[in-house]
Amino acid sequence: MTKLTRSFRLEILAIVAIAVFGMIFLYTSSVSHTEFAGTDSIAAGKISSSSGPSQEEIKPLIPQWVPPSTEIESTLFGIQAAIGGMFIGGVFGYWIGQKKSSI
Numbered sequence: 782m783t784k785l786t787r788s789f790r791l792e793i794l795a796i797v798a799i800a801v802f803g804m805i806f807l808y809t810s811s812v813s814h815t816e817f818a819g820t821d822s823i824a825a826g827k828i829s830s831s832s833g834p835s836q837e838e839i840k841p842l843i844p845q846w847v848p849p850s851t852e853i854e855s856t857l858f859g860i861q862a863a864i865g866g867m868f869i870g871g872v873f874g875y876w877i878g879q880k881k882s883s884i
Contacts, residue, residue: 848854 848857
């Protein structure tokens with residue numbers, strides 16, 4: 782083995798494992814013709830079948846705004862994630878700067 786292959790042995794193994802899992806997923810998706818509904822909807826269906834439909838007991842004080850489309854909802858989520866990422870990055874950058882300045 783060359784030196785390059787030895788140093789990247791774990792990375793190559795991880796890439797191969799990801800590729801194998803991807804192929805298994807694609808094979809099982811193409812063979813079975815079922816649709817995954819998600820665990821939340823399955824659990825809600827089981828609960829409502831055993832205890833009846835749920836009744837909302839708590840009403841919000843401020844009515845919730847519903848975005849007019851899923852694209853707007855996705856955009857707002859992306860903006861929120863970006864702002865959160867910048868905040869967390871700023872905090873970590875501040876900590877690293879403080880650590881470097883104290884050395």
